[in-house]
Amino acid sequence: MVRAVARADLTRLFKSRDYWLPLIILAGLFFVIIPFIMLNVVSSADRTPLMAQIGDVIGTLPPAIQDNIQGDSPSTRAAYAFAVYLLAPIAIVVPLTISSAVGANAIVGERERGTGEFLAHSPLSLREIYIGKLLASLVPGYAATLVGFSIYAVIVNVVVGPSVGGWFFPTTGWWLLIFWVVPPFIAIALALILRMSAKVRSAAAAHQASTLITLPVIILSYAAASGLIYSPTWSAFGIGLVAWVVAIILLVRGSRSLRRERLLGVASEA
Amino acid sequence: MSDAIRFLSVSKAFGEVRALSDLDFVAPSGSITVLLGPNGAGKTTTVRLATGSMQPDFGDIRVLGLVPMDDGREVRARVGVVPPKPAFYEQLTGWENLQFAATIFEASERAARDAAERFDIAHALDQEVGGYSTGMRTRLALARAVIHDPEVLLLDEPTAGLDPESSRAVLELISELAGKGRTIVMCTHLLHEAEGIADQVVLMDNGTTRAAGHPRDLARRYMADPVVIFDAENREVLATLEGRAGVIRMRRNGHVEVALDDLHRLPDLIAELVAGGARLTRVEPKQPTLEDLYFEMQRRHREEVTP
Numbered sequence: 001m002v003r004a005v006a007r008a009d010l011t012r013l014f015k016s017r018d019y020w021l022p023l024i025i026l027a028g029l030f031f032v033i034i035p036f037i038m039l040n041v042v043s044s045a046d047r048t049p050l051m052a053q054i055g056d057v058i059g060t061l062p063p064a065i066q067d068n069i070q071g072d073s074p075s076t077r078a079a080y081a082f083a084v085y086l087l088a089p090i091a092i093v094v095p096l097t098i099s100s101a102v103g104a105n106a107i108v109g110e111r112e113r114g115t116g117e118f119l120a121h122s123p124l125s126l127r128e129i130y131i132g133k134l135l136a137s138l139v140p141g142y143a144a145t146l147v148g149f150s151i152y153a154v155i156v157n158v159v160v161g162p163s164v165g166g167w168f169f170p171t172t173g174w175w176l177l178i179f180w181v182v183p184p185f186i187a188i189a190l191a192l193i194l195r196m197s198a199k200v201r202s203a204a205a206a207h208q209a210s211t212l213i214t215l216p217v218i219i220l221s222y223a224a225a226s227g228l229i230y231s232p233t234w235s236a237f238g239i240g241l242v243a244w245v246v247a248i249i250l251l252v253r254g255s256r257s258l259r260r261e262r263l264l265g266v267a268s269e270a
Numbered sequence: 271m272s273d274a275i276r277f278l279s280v281s282k283a284f285g286e287v288r289a290l291s292d293l294d295f296v297a298p299s300g301s302i303t304v305l306l307g308p309n310g311a312g313k314t315t316t317v318r319l320a321t322g323s324m325q326p327d328f329g330d331i332r333v334l335g336l337v338p339m340d341d342g343r344e345v346r347a348r349v350g351v352v353p354p355k356p357a358f359y360e361q362l363t364g365w366e367n368l369q370f371a372a373t374i375f376e377a378s379e380r381a382a383r384d385a386a387e388r389f390d391i392a393h394a395l396d397q398e399v400g401g402y403s404t405g406m407r408t409r410l411a412l413a414r415a416v417i418h419d420p421e422v423l424l425l426d427e428p429t430a431g432l433d434p435e436s437s438r439a440v441l442e443l444i445s446e447l448a449g450k451g452r453t454i455v456m457c458t459h460l461l462h463e464a465e466g467i468a469d470q471v472v473l474m475d476n477g478t479t480r481a482a483g484h485p486r487d488l489a490r491r492y493m494a495d496p497v498v499i500f501d502a503e504n505r506e507v508l509a510t511l512e513g514r515a516g517v518i519r520m521r522r523n524g525h526v527e528v529a530l531d532d533l534h535r536l537p538d539l540i541a542e543l544v545a546g547g548a549r550l551t552r553v554e555p556k557q558p559t560l561e562d563l564y565f566e567m568q569r570r571h572r573e574e575v576t577p
Contacts, residue, residue, distance in 0.1 A: 004373035008359060008366075015361040015398075114357025118414075120323040122374045123347040260323040266284060 001124055005132025010139060013102065023098045023144065030090045031148030032155065035083070039159040043079045054078040061085065076163040083156040084171055089222045091177055094148060095186050096218050099141030103190045104210035106133040107197040107262070116263035129263075130194065130255040137190050142183065149178050176236045184243035189217040191250035198262045273332070274299040274422050274453035275320055280329030282315055282477075289315040290477040293329070297422075297470070302444065302454040304464040306564065307474035313457035314354060315477070317424045320455070321346050334421060347375065350420035354427040354457075356411030360400035364391060364410050367399055368417065375418035385413035389443060405436040412443065423447060425456040429463060441467055461561040471560065473567055480567050485560050492566055493558040496533040500543070501525035501552035510546055514539065525552065 013019055042054060051074050058069065058081050069084075071077040110116035119129055149170075157167040170178070192213045193206075200206045275297040282290040290312045297303040305313045318324045319331055322338030322345055331338055338345045358367045368382040386392040391409040394402065402410065408428060415423060425444065429437040445467050448454050458464055464471055464485070471488060473480040481488055495518050500508050508526040511517055516535035521527045530536065533555065540553060558566075 001374060004370055008362065008370045011366060012359050012361045113360070114353070114355055115359060117353045117357065118351075118371075120318075121321045121346055121349075121351040121353075122371075123343045124374055125343065261325075264318060264323060266318075266324065 001128045002132045002135065005119075005124065005129055006135040006139070009102075009106070009133065009136030013136070013140060020140070023101065023140065026097060027094050027144040027148045030094050031145075031152045034090075035087055035152055036155050036159070038082060038087075039079050039155065042082055043075055043159055043163070051075060051078060054081075057081075057086075070164040070168070071160075073163070076160070079160045080164060083160050083169060084174070087152075088174070088177060091145060091149060091174075092182055092185055092222060093218055095141035095145040095182055096189050096214055097141075098144050099137050099186050100189055100193055100210045100214040101207075102140050103133070103137035103193040104197055104206040105203050106137055106194055107258070108200050108203050108206045109197075110263055111265040112203055116265065120260040120263040126258045126260065127255050130258050133194060134187075134190055134251065137194070138183075138186055141186055145178065145182060149174075173236060176240065180237065180240040181243060184240060184247040185217065185220075187247035188243065188250055189214055191247065191254045192217070195254045195257055198258050272299050273297065274334060275303075275455060276330075276332040277316070277319075278330040280316075280319065280326045280331055282312075282319060282324065282326050288477055290319075290326070292478055293474070294479050295472045295482055297453055297455050299421075299453050300448065300451045301469040302448045302456065302467050303470045303472060304468040305455065305457045305472050305474055306459070306461065306464050306560070308459055310476075311459075311474040312477035313459075313474060314426055316474075317351065317353075317426050317455070317457060320422075320424060321349055321351060347418065348420055349422045349424060350415035350418065352408075352411045352415045352423075352425045352428050354430060356407050356414075358399040358402075358407070358410065361398060363396055363398055364402070364406075365395035367410065368395065368414060371414045371417050377418040381419070382413075382417050385417045386410075388416070389413040390439075404431040405433065408432055408436070408440060412440065416447065420452070422453045422455070425454065427457055427459075429458070429460065437463070461559070461564055465560040468560075473564065475568070475571065480571060485563070489558040489560075489563050492563055492570070495529040495531065497527055497529050497556040497558065497562075498533075498536060498539075499525055499527055499552060499554045499556050500550065502543075503549040503551060504547070507543065507546055507548040511539065511543070514542065527556065 041050075055074055055078065058078060061081070069077050069081050071080050107116075110119060153169050156169040161167045161169070193210050196209050196213060197206050200209060273296045277293050277295050280290055280293045281288070293312065293316065295303070295305075305316060307313055315324070319326055320333055320338060322342030325339050333345045334348055336345050359370070362370070364386070365382075368386060369379065371377075372379060372382040383392065386395055389409040389412045391406060391413055394406055399407070399410065412428065415425075428444070429440050432440065441463060444454055444456065448467075448469075456464075456467075468485055470483060471485050472482040473488075481492065483491070500511065501524075502508055505526075511526060511528055512520050516531050516539070518529040518531055520529070536553070540550065543550060
């Protein structure tokens with residue numbers, strides 16, 4: 001049942017080029033184009049004023065991190081630092097932005113189209129509808145992240161790898177970030193956004209409100225991603241654990257807040 | 271015959287707006303019950319309460335012996351609904367929409383295909399629903415509603431926006447379903463639709479039941495006075511009918527409709543008109559229609575509430 005709800009939404013999304021094309025462009029920009037250009041520029045910028053500035057930035061990193069940065073030349077060290085540490089937050093910005101855009105429309109969209117009436121009269125439980133909508137919103141963002149991350153890994157290894165003795169990416173911090181920290185942060189944002197999507201009167205209002213919700217979560221997760229990539233593994237694991245607990249609490253509360261009357265559009269004020 | 275649906279003193283309000291007020295009605299199993307009333311009478315709210323999608327403020331609702339608010343999942347699994355404006359996922363094909371419904375209602379793909387064929391929409395299942403006409407949407411909505419072979423079918427204005435031919439086809443299909451033992455509850459404000467197929471009419475107004483029963487029984491109850499249609503080449507003479515013995519009321523509609531206290535008065539009236547120079551072209555006892563009944567009830571209600 002849950003799969004049917006999610007699959008219907010995902011099929012719809014897949015067929016709406018106007019909808020998914022900007023999201024693909026966003027993921028491509030952040031995971032592929034910007035890293036590719038930056039890593040190439042940094043790798044070939046030895047003994048330039050730019051390299052001096054990058055060296056200054058690297059000099060501000062914690063000593064333990066500086067010790068981990070590999071490479072003999074300044075440009076290699078700068079490229080390594082960029083790839084492993086400074087670009088980490090994109091892993092969280094991309095899925096949050098994509099999933100928020102999908103999630104904002106998830107429930108209010110059903111109401112606006114009138115398809116909420118069908119769901120309301122169906123034997124689906126509210127929890128099944130909620131989880132189906134959650135999955136349909138989470139999957140595009142997370143899938144884009146996984147694909148983008150894979151391409152990013154290849155770019156990093158191809159551009160920076162030869163200078164540091166071979167393929168080295170993803171590092172432990174990135175594995176944790178992608179598979180342990182990013183999912184609960186998407187879930188936190190979606191729990192808030194789906195709740196809002198069930199309450200607002202129109203899809204336009206939902207998109208406006210989702211921006212307000214997503215922004216603090218992005219800032220929070222950006223800080224977490226930046227921090228944990230520098231931190232020892234156990235603290236990254238801890239940040240993820242806390243995020244999972246918060247996400248589960250919010251999701252349980254969110255699933256309880258959905259009511260059939262909201263799918264029908266007669267309880268928008270409630 | 272057991273009751274498939276029973277509403278007992280059901281009330282529902284949305285803020286200050288009272289949608290239903292002590293609504294009572296019973297839909298016997300295997301019958302076609304038509305909820306008839308103007309826009310805002312509470313018909314759609316009634317459907318939504320019957321599936322447990324909304325909770326009543328007061329009153330008792332039973333559907334197939336179950337309480338929709340408590341046993342909603344089972345009720346909804348045994349009931350099919352066609353909403354007033356059937357909506358679909360526009361980017362999906364008709365078949366994808368039906369597949370979705372089949373999964374949710376735990377019906378087979380074969381059942382989905384059969385439902386599409388029954389409602390003559392199978393030929394368009396490969397098209398995206400966004401390109402469907404109103405008639406095709408209604409047919410797809412009906413197919414979707416019966417995909418799980420429901421015991422009760424709730425149809426909310428199923429012919430809205432359809433051309434006469436499609437409307438007739440839909441009504442025939444509804445009658446066919448009732449013939450197979452399904453309980454049908456149909457909401458409409460179109461009197462002629464109700465007339466043809468209803469086993470029972472529930473006249474609703476302002477969220478309450480004004481009357482319920484078979485159209486013929488209701489006519490007998492509320493339109494006891496026989497009505498005769500008169501027409502003549504010289505229509506002005508027909509005005510003399512007003513005030514004659516036995517004439518209760520008269521309505522002009524090109525021709526003249528006269529309500530009599532007794533149909534046996536008719537020969538005398540004809541004789542008097544002819545003697546008065548009337549060249550009669552039509553004298554015909556009129557069978558009261560549901561429309562007559564509806565307006566008669568509205569008239570009586572206005573008289574009751576207006577001192």
